[in-house]
Amino acid sequence: xxxxxxxxxxxxxxxxxxxxxxxxxxxxxxxxxxxxxxxxxxxxxxxxxxxxxxxxxxxxxxxxxxxxxxxxxxxxxxxxxxxxxxxxxxxxxxxxxxxxxxxxxxxxxxxxxxxxxxxxxxxxxxxxxxxxxxxxxxxxxxxxxxxxxxxxxxxxxxxxxxxxxxxxxxxxxxxxxxxxxxxxxxxxxxxxxxxxxxxxxxxxxxxxxxxxxxxxxxxxxxxxxxxxxxxxxxxxxxx
Numbered sequence: 001x002x003x004x005x006x007x008x009x010x011x012x013x014x015x016x017x018x019x020x021x022x023x024x025x026x027x028x029x030x031x032x033x034x035x036x037x038x039x040x041x042x043x044x045x046x047x048x049x050x051x052x053x054x055x056x057x058x059x060x061x062x063x064x065x066x067x068x069x070x071x072x073x074x075x076x077x078x079x080x081x082x083x084x085x086x087x088x089x090x091x092x093x094x095x096x097x098x099x100x101x102x103x104x105x106x107x108x109x110x111x112x113x114x115x116x117x118x119x120x121x122x123x124x125x126x127x128x129x130x131x132x133x134x135x136x137x138x139x140x141x142x143x144x145x146x147x148x149x150x151x152x153x154x155x156x157x158x159x160x161x162x163x164x165x166x167x168x169x170x171x172x173x174x175x176x177x178x179x180x181x182x183x184x185x186x187x188x189x190x191x192x193x194x195x196x197x198x199x200x201x202x203x204x205x206x207x208x209x210x211x212x213x214x215x216x217x218x219x220x221x222x223x224x225x226x227x228x229x230x231x232x233x234x235x236x237x238x239x
Contacts, residue, residue, distance in 0.1 A: 002222050005030030008081040010074070012064055012121055013091030015042035018140065018188060021210030022088055023050055023057075025218050032056035034077040036091065038063060056081065064091045064117030065109070074124040086221065087125045088138045089118045092158075096151045107154040114158035119165065126173070134225070135178045138217055139166040143186045143233065159184075163231075170230060179228040181220055185213055186235045208236045 009026050013019040014035025023033045027050045035050075036059065037043050043059035050057035058080045062069035078084050092114045095106055118139060129135030144152055145159025163182055170180035188208040213234060220229035 007085040009086035011088040019090040021214040025214035027053040027055045065112040070120040110154040115161045137180045182231045184233045
């Protein structure tokens with residue numbers, strides 16, 4: 001079993017929801033964590049919580065869809081952490097609307113954030129992992145990336161793209177002892193799913209929770225280095 005203590009992780013979209021739950025789970029394993037997002041107040045609060053667990057924690061405010069911001073922020077975060085071993089590409093946005101009714105700019109923004117943002121961040125972190133000849137990249141897709149539905153064309157397109165990009169990257173960097181895992185969770189209670197009206201804070205017993213997602217990531221990271229969780233779909237037991 002892989003020892004995670006003292007490893008260094010960067011989590012995009014780490015201030016709340018799935019990202020925050022993952023950051024807390026990492027901290028409980030002794031992993032130093034840097035989180036990113038666009039709401040500084042939320043990031044500060046989460047970093048304060050992480051530090052009470054006894055790990056090094058920091059944050060950076062930037063838009064993953066802006067490559068110039070990504071380049072500067074990732075370099076600074078790696079310097080602050082003293083390296084990087086794990087990247088969790090969690091940042092993403094969603095909106096629902098019919099193919100014709102959704103505004104072109106909104107459709108484009110979903111692709112820019114969910115696909116290009118993941119590409120930008122990974123592109124900047126990957127050289128550090130290659131230099132170490134070891135690392136882990138966890139990319140968050142969705143069941144919407146496995147099956148399209150009415151009114152989800154933009155979101156599904158972005159999450160389908162994430163799966164293709166992740167699988168291609170996985171086959172490229174296995175030789176560098178870098179594990180790339182693609183996760184396709186179904187609905188999880190988070191700020192985003194609550195805002196979209198597809199989950200409720202009161203649905204703890206019937207809908208996946210962020211902590212369930214975080215436990216899966218930790219379990220995958222603990223596998224011996226010879227083993228790699230290529231992909232995993234997390235579903236609720238209640239239909």
